[in-house]
Amino acid sequence: MYVIYINDRPLALLSKTEHRTGALAQEILNSETHLTAMYSGKPRTLLHYADMLEKGSPKVVSVAIVAKDLGDLWKDFQSHYRWLPAAGGVVRHRELDKHLFIFRRNFWDLPKGKIDKGEDEPTAALREVEEETGISDLTLGKALPTTYHTYRNRKEKRVLKPTYWFEMDTSQSALVPQVEEDIEIAEWRTISEVLAGPDPIYKSLRFLLEQVL
Known part of the structure; x- marks a missing residue:
């Protein structure tokens, strides 16, 4: 399915x-x-x-x-879409027992981004987490379910974006949100707090995070 x-x-x-x-x-x-x-x-x-x-x-x-x-x-x-793969991380802080979230374009989100040419999925996921949040001390864990969403690009062409997710953990607490990518906040929070909170989170991520809980 x-x-x-x-x-x-x-x-x-x-x-x-x-x-x-x-x-x-x-x-x-x-x-x-x-x-x-x-x-x-x-x-x-x-x-x-x-x-x-x-x-x-x-x-x-x-x-x-x-x-x-x-x-x-x-x-x-x-066959109706341009395939544009991405990768990202569900990052847990070992001491805080909280997960890393970013707030971007009025939604809570997870750090992720497009896979560059020549990269494999885990390498891209680690790179994107570091670029978007400033975390360099990351330990890669198991692969999580892939999510899929579609959108239209500037030429109104259909794009299908699979995002390959990986568990990661770290002891690094300091976060630096990448403002160039419209990230307003990078924050350690519990998954249950984000899912129950009033601010929106994409349904694909909600479905993913409910499997992590």
Whole structure:
């Protein structure tokens, strides 16, 4: 199964087997605003559902598309987008037992950024955390679930951005937010505090962090 966030709304791609066994996370579903559709095998039809979520209709806030072959469905979905991979870190402070968050463009976020040519995912994740928050003393941990979201670039072209996440830890407390990347605050906070707080956090990150708790 793949869950892609479009305008902060989930579009799930899943196989018939996954659909039968209820693999789709219950928190994504709301019977009144959720739409499930069988894939016709025609790639153009996928844009109908993507556009529905992108436009922000209050009637449909989540979509699941079910196919016999998930690999073919995923390949057809990707064919409509430019692939732009990124990597980032979920960083825990060893002594404080808190995690690193940044506040950017009115949302709580995690440090992440585009993977440079020739980089692998862990190297890019470590580099981005250091650049965005000033932490150089980092220990890389295990890989976490990949998140996916879409957006339009300046030429109105569709972009699909996978973000490869890694656990990291550190004993370094001082933080230096990268203002050039519109980061206003870098702060050590508990995950539960951020998820329960009044300030917004992207749903893809909420889903990721709930698995870290």
